[in-house]
Amino acid sequence: MLWLWKRHGVLGVPVLLTLLLGLQHALIMVGSIVSPPLAIASGAFNFDPGMTQYLVFTAFITTGIATALQVTRLQIMRTPFFIGTGLLSVVGPTFDILPVVFNYSALRYKSGTCPVANDGTQQPCPEASSCHGGEGFYALCPDTTAPRPLPWGDPNLIGLGFSVFATIVVVESIGAPLMRSASVVMGLAVGCIISGTTGYWSTQQLHDAPGGTFLTVHTFPLSVDGALVLPMIIMFACQAVSCIPDILATAELSGVPIEGTEFNTRIQGGILCDGLGSFFSVLATGLPMVSQAGNNGVIVLTGCASRRTGWAASGFLVLMGIIAKFGAVFASMPPSVLGGMQVFVYSTIAVAGIRVLALIAWTRRDRFVLAVALGIGFMDICQPDWFVSILDYAGENENLVGFEQGVNFAVETPFVIAAIVGCF
Numbered sequence: 190m191l192w193l194w195k196r197h198g199v200l201g202v203p204v205l206l207t208l209l210l211g212l213q214h215a216l217i218m219v220g221s222i223v224s225p226p227l228a229i230a231s232g233a234f235n236f237d238p239g240m241t242q243y244l245v246f247t248a249f250i251t252t253g254i255a256t257a258l259q260v261t262r263l264q265i266m267r268t269p270f271f272i273g274t275g276l277l278s279v280v281g282p283t284f285d286i287l288p289v290v291f292n293y294s295a296l297r298y299k300s301g302t303c304p305v306a307n308d309g310t311q312q313p314c315p316e317a318s319s320c321h322g323g324e325g326f327y328a329l330c331p332d333t334t335a336p337r338p339l340p341w342g343d344p345n346l347i348g349l350g351f352s353v354f355a356t357i358v359v360v361e362s363i364g365a366p367l368m369r370s371a372s373v374v375m376g377l378a379v380g381c382i383i384s385g386t387t388g389y390w391s392t393q394q395l396h397d398a399p400g401g402t403f404l405t406v407h408t409f410p411l412s413v414d415g416a417l418v419l420p421m422i423i424m425f426a427c428q429a430v431s432c433i434p435d436i437l438a439t440a441e442l443s444g445v446p447i448e449g450t451e452f453n454t455r456i457q458g459g460i461l462c463d464g465l466g467s468f469f470s471v472l473a474t475g476l477p478m479v480s481q482a483g484n485n486g487v488i489v490l491t492g493c494a495s496r497r498t499g500w501a502a503s504g505f506l507v508l509m510g511i512i513a514k515f516g517a518v519f520a521s522m523p524p525s526v527l528g529g530m531q532v533f534v535y536s537t538i539a540v541a542g543i544r545v546l547a548l549i550a551w552t553r554r555d556r557f558v559l560a561v562a563l564g565i566g567f568m569d570i571c572q573p574d575w576f577v578s579i580l581d582y583a584g585e586n587e588n589l590v591g592f593e594q595g596v597n598f599a600v601e602t603p604f605v606i607a608a609i610v611g612c613f
Contacts, residue, residue, distance in 0.1 A: 210493055211501025218279055218506065220373030220530065221483050222248050222518045225476055227527055228469040233287075233294040234303070238394050242517050243407045244475075248282050249510030250404055251475040253503040254465030255280035259480065259573045260499035262458055271458035272465060274480070277488060277499040278439040280466050282481040284606075285428055289420045292573075292602045296416065331524050337389050346525040349389065353380035353529030373530055380526035389523045394605040398517035402510075415596045420605045425467075427608065428479045429460050434548075436480035442485055443494035558611055566607030569600075576600045 226244035230236040236244070262275030296304040329338035330346060339346055357376040360368050364459060368375065384390055436459045440447050445455075459480050466478035484502075488494050509515045519527075568575060580593045599605050 206493075207495065207497045207501050208578060210340070210495070210498040211503075212505055214279070214498060214502035215505035215509065216374060218252065218281060218502070219509075220377065221281050221481060222506070224253050224531060225284055227519065228287055228531060229290050229476070231524055231527070233290045238521070239397075240407060242394065242398060242513065243402070245516035246402050246510045246513060247404060247470075247473060247475040247520050248404075249506050249516065251470040251473055251478065252279070252281045253506030253508075253510065255462065255470065255478045256506065257500055257503035258466065259459065259462045260454075260496045260503065269454070270461065271454050273462045274436055274439070274455045274459040275496065275497060276436070276439050276443050276445065276455065277484070277494045278436055278459065279484050279499070279502070280463065280478045281478040281481050281483075282470075283424075283467075285424050285427055285431070285479070286477055288602055289417070289424055290605055292598060293417060293420075296598055330366070331366050335389075336391050337387075337524075343602060346523075348502075349384050349523060349525040350532070352383050352531030353377060353526055354532055355529075357533050373533065375527065376533070377522070377530055379528060381522060384523045384526055389525075391521060394521040395514060395517050398513045400513060402513040402516075404475075407474060409474060418604055419599045423605050423608045425464070425477070427604070428463060428477070430541050432459060432463055432480035434544075435480050438485055439488070439494075440483045442488045448554055464534070524599075562607040562611035565610045566603040569603040573601050 212230050223245055226248045230241040230244050240372065256279045259273045259278055259280045260276070262271055262273035264271050281443055294303065330333070330343070332338065337345075353376040356379040357372045360372040360375050364372065364375075381390075433456055437455055440452060440455060446452050463479050470476060470478050546559070576597060580596055599609070
């Protein structure tokens with residue numbers, strides 16, 4: 190397939206082949222697209238199945254639109270600046286938002302701004318449900334109305350999750366290059382087959398899902414929460430840095446220069462596209478976006494990095510979001526199946542950070558800064574509420590309460606406090 194790249198370059202590839210390659214890129218991205226919204230819906234705010242489906246729909250649509258903008262590469266009139274990389278580099282929901290969301294949801298439930306039932310079960314917020322220690326409707330997992338409800342931590346549920354994780358490991362170990370690029374999707378497929386044949390699936394959500402949907406079908410109240418300002422600033426600064434290696438890898442595989450003015454403009458355009466994509470996505474009730482390199486395996490295998498392929502992939506992703514039944518499949522999956530996938534995905538995030546550290550020409554000062562930052566960050570992970578008693582204002586001044594919550598939130602979010610300590 191390498192002859193296609195040499196003959197047609199970044200832009201031109203026959204139409205039928207463009208569609209086939211675009212579908213491959215779209216399918217490779219499925220795992221990274223659905224993981225963040227599913228984690229937030231089920232693990233942070235405990236949304237109901239309908240809202241979970243909507244978040245998945247939105248993630249597909251916003252990813253398709255942002256990826257199309259990234260691939261197109263537009264120059265801002267009368268400036269040397271660009272929007273997009275002009276490469277087959279995809280843009281998808283960022284995993285960096287997850288620790289912020291999890292800590293923020295815990296803060297809201299603790300402060301009472303998210304509802305908690307009399308038995309202590311966390312309710313959907315805003316307007317979430319947990320079978321871990323729940324009672325009544327959530328006495329069993331995922332709830333008592335599921336086809337095969339079981340207690341939290343039941344070996345059968347753990348086995349479902351392990352089947353997904355083990356499949357990913359096997360595919361990554363002995364699979365062909367294309368299979369390894371789709372290891373997460375294949376793991377989900379195996380988990381779905383096992384859970385479906387053993388009676389853990391409920392098709393009610395698939396039947397209830399509409400034939401089609403689009404952005405802003407559901408809306409959330411717009412507001413500015415001071416507790417999120419500092420963590421979000423740090424998160425976006427981390428995103429701007431973390432996307433550079435991904436763009437570099439895609440540029441190298443695409444056969445374009447990876448240094449000099451042209452490459453610098455691609456980095457600038459990619460970061461700006463991430464920012465604009467995030468701005469559009471959150472206005473459309475989606476998640477922040479960031480450049481990713483998860484599709485590079487397909488580029489390696491096919492030898493084709495045509496922008497037409499990127500546009501085709503974008504079109505397929507938008508269609509996957511509009512066709513509501515597709516997103517309903519992921520919302521209907523047993524939580525144990527999703528959990529097995531998320532264990533692997535979250536591990537890859539940690540490994541990606543270690544990889545960035547491996548690129549540093551270490552000095553004694555670098556080791557000292559990292560040791561201090563990691564020490565505080567790991568302290569947060571091991572004992573998240575260590576700072577609670579230090580700022581413990583219980584007065585009636587709402588502004589002071591908001592300030593206290595913001596400081597506590599920043600201190601109790603591991604990567605945020607580690608970034609602050611490392612910088613200062």
